[in-house]
Amino acid sequence: MKPKLYCFGESGNAYKVALTLQLSEVDWDPVFVDFFHGESRSDAFRQLNPMGEIPVYVVGDKVLTQSGVILRHIARETGKFGGTNHDEDEEILRWILFDNHKLSGVAGTHRFNRNFLPKSRKNKDVNSFLSMRLNSALKQLERHLEQNDWIALGRPTIADFSCCGYLFYPEPFDFDCKALPNIDRWLTRIEALPHWKHPYDLMPGNPSDRSPGGQND
């Protein structure tokens, strides 16, 4: 049964899942959700996911939401990139929770505000606040990667694919890779994994579709 991932290119939370599927060599179909024209707030989408959030992962009659739950599901099904015992699973989940709370949870909002909000709704103080919160989380990760090549175990796991969710995007959001050399090297290691792809090459939709000369604008 070929799983479907409801996603769009700009969603780092969807990228976590798409990347895990890609690196695990799972055959899957993307279903484009037109987030920027309000599709994820539509009644039809809310029937699929009442939380109104992307990604949604559908396989057979199973509908899963929350990237952390989906990543664990894929790791268990494929036997790749998960823990091999309870303690390892716990360590992986610890970093997935850190990511949801402190890293992607802030990076996603900040990147959206800085790049995709209309100018009239951008707010300098909010941007400074989110930049400060994001860089505090990035510093924790930078310190952790001083001694570790991979986040949770001595090998790549879904904890890495969760934490990197927003960090390959080109739009500026106060993430300065050059100032964070351990994170920079870790991202290079992820990029070097067999079958790695950039979010805009893995999922449909990207900012150029909506640029003045683009098709969908």
Place this chain on the structure above:
Amino acid sequence: MKPKLYCFGESGNAYKVALTLQLSEVDWDPVFVDFFHGESRSDAFRQLNPMGEIPVYVVGDKVLTQSGVILRHIARETGKFGGTNHDEDEEILRWILFDNHKLSGVAGTHRFNRNFLPKSRKNKDVNSFLSMRLNSALKQLERHLEQNDWIALGRPTIADFSCCGYLFYPEPFDFDCKALPNIDRWLTRIEALPHWKHPYDLMPGNPSDRSPGGQND
């Protein structure tokens, strides 16, 4: 072996764990962390938890951080308030992730900014932004509780104890219980569980310790 919980009264993330221990009738010891005088940023505390976050749960030689991981650990050890199969565990984790990302992840910061930051560092625009984000998550929860007495399963689970983490505190943070009747009734159901206690009755330290007439200020 009597577990220790590194905590302080104002921490909703610590309360999630303290409440789960209390409702599960586990005998445990609180270890007060003087967060408001910088103890969680000290080298000694960072040796215990490099993330510098509270709570930390110590049982035997096991040191666990991230409330979501700790809650799952306690549920598994006690056989109470967790899932009884894989699908139930997944549904519980889905809500714990929602809580970390959208609910407590915002409520904790917003409550801190509004109540515990020095006046000179308070920012109206940041407060409005966080209030808007928080109330968007609360509305999702309110809708969900329209049809459900408990969050994840037809009975109380650690998903409830995670999501309620900040919602019993008296300090104002733009959470208006009266405008959210389903959440109000759900909190009343939690309060009615045998052995329930308020955060300030369950963990050491509360704002009155630091008031002008208080001992620690």
